[in-house]
Amino acid sequence: WHDKLLGGFRRTSDRLVGNLAGLGLARFDEATLDEIEEALIASDLGPETAARIRGRLAEGSYERDMEELGIRLVVAEEVEKALARVATPLEIEAFPRPQVILVIGVNGSGKTTTIAKLAHLLTEQDYSVMLVAGDTFRAAAIGQLKVWAERIGVPIVSGEQGGDAAGLVYEGVKRGTAEGTDVLIVDTAGRLQNKRELMDELAKVRRVLGRLNPAAPHDVVLVLDATTGQNALSQIEVFKESAGVTGLVMTKLDGTARGGVLVAAAEKFGLPIHAIGVGETIEDFRPFDAHEVARIIA
Numbered sequence: 001w002h003d004k005l006l007g008g009f010r011r012t013s014d015r016l017v018g019n020l021a022g023l024g025l026a027r028f029d030e031a032t033l034d035e036i037e038e039a040l041i042a043s044d045l046g047p048e049t050a051a052r053i054r055g056r057l058a059e060g061s062y063e064r065d066m067e068e069l070g071i072r073l074v075v076a077e078e079v080e081k082a083l084a085r086v087a088t089p090l091e092i093e094a095f096p097r098p099q100v101i102l103v104i105g106v107n108g109s110g111k112t113t114t115i116a117k118l119a120h121l122l123t124e125q126d127y128s129v130m131l132v133a134g135d136t137f138r139a140a141a142i143g144q145l146k147v148w149a150e151r152i153g154v155p156i157v158s159g160e161q162g163g164d165a166a167g168l169v170y171e172g173v174k175r176g177t178a179e180g181t182d183v184l185i186v187d188t189a190g191r192l193q194n195k196r197e198l199m200d201e202l203a204k205v206r207r208v209l210g211r212l213n214p215a216a217p218h219d220v221v222l223v224l225d226a227t228t229g230q231n232a233l234s235q236i237e238v239f240k241e242s243a244g245v246t247g248l249v250m251t252k253l254d255g256t257a258r259g260g261v262l263v264a265a266a267e268k269f270g271l272p273i274h275a276i277g278v279g280e281t282i283e284d285f286r287p288f289d290a291h292e293v294a295r296i297i298a
């Protein structure tokens with residue numbers, strides 16, 4: 001997966017180094033620094049981190065300190081600083097059980113796959129997991145989640161397309177409580193085209209959960225597609241307040257040049273980042289590690 005992830009991030013510093021090589025500068029001039037800063041922002045790195053990197057490069061002499069390696073190191077260090085503040089594993093600690101994790105995100109972001117990956121990871125850590133197929137608008141989503149549940153070997157609460165998601169969630173909590181399930185992972189609808197309806201539905205699910213257990217949902221995890229770049233940022237904007245997002249998972253960090261958006265998201269919203277998706281299989285899921293991700297950039 002390292003190689004796959006490299007595809008996403010390396011281009012940020014590669015482009016930088018490529019542009020600077022052969023300039024023969026003894027020191028970065030203002031115009032070059034402007035260009036560097038723009039390139040970093042164009043990589044979705046976020047203005048604060050870009051400005052910090054610019055500042056550090058401005059201090060150094062290009063020939064002495066800022067060989068290719070030096071530039072990579074500065075980028076990696078500043079990226080790590082920005083990411084370290086938000087790297088937060090998803091803790092399973094709720095009592096009474098189950099811990100309810102509501103998974104939200106727009107269609108196509110990788111929500112269903114992420115639920116499967118998370119369920120698989122938790123099962124491997126010996127937690128008992130139950131799924132709720134709460135995206136009742138899409139027959140395909142229900143079917144897909146059922147297939148995953150069977151493959152992973154976890155129970156799933158599902159209904160017909162067009163059914164009442166809040167009712168399913170109610171059933172899930174009841175059944176999870178009765179069976180002593182550790183974690184209940186709830187899929188939700190993701191049609192951003194009808195924002196009002198979507199938010200109403202999420203609010204209804206939250207109300208039902210809260211009535212059963214005032215602490216639920218314990219987590220509201222927003223799934224974002226890294227390949228959408230700046231779009232991911234506007235999705236956080238939309239969901240953060242109205243859906244009470246508590247943390248993020250960034251998918252499709254394999255084979256994308258837009259991984260920098262992680263840094264921009266960290267900078268702008270400060271929301272915990274729990275994990276990253278690095279492929280389509282169930283194993284392609286990594287707890288978020290700032291050092292690991294940042295070193296890959298350098």
Ligand code: GDP
Nearest residue numbers: 107108109110111112113251252277278279280
């Ligand atoms: P949903 O509509 O949000 O539920 O999205 P899905 O889970 O169905 O995923 C949409 C597509 O993205 C599918 O083809 C997935 O296999 C793919 N996908 C999901 N996560 C990742 C990831 O981390 N990397 C890659 N390369 N593909 C992913």
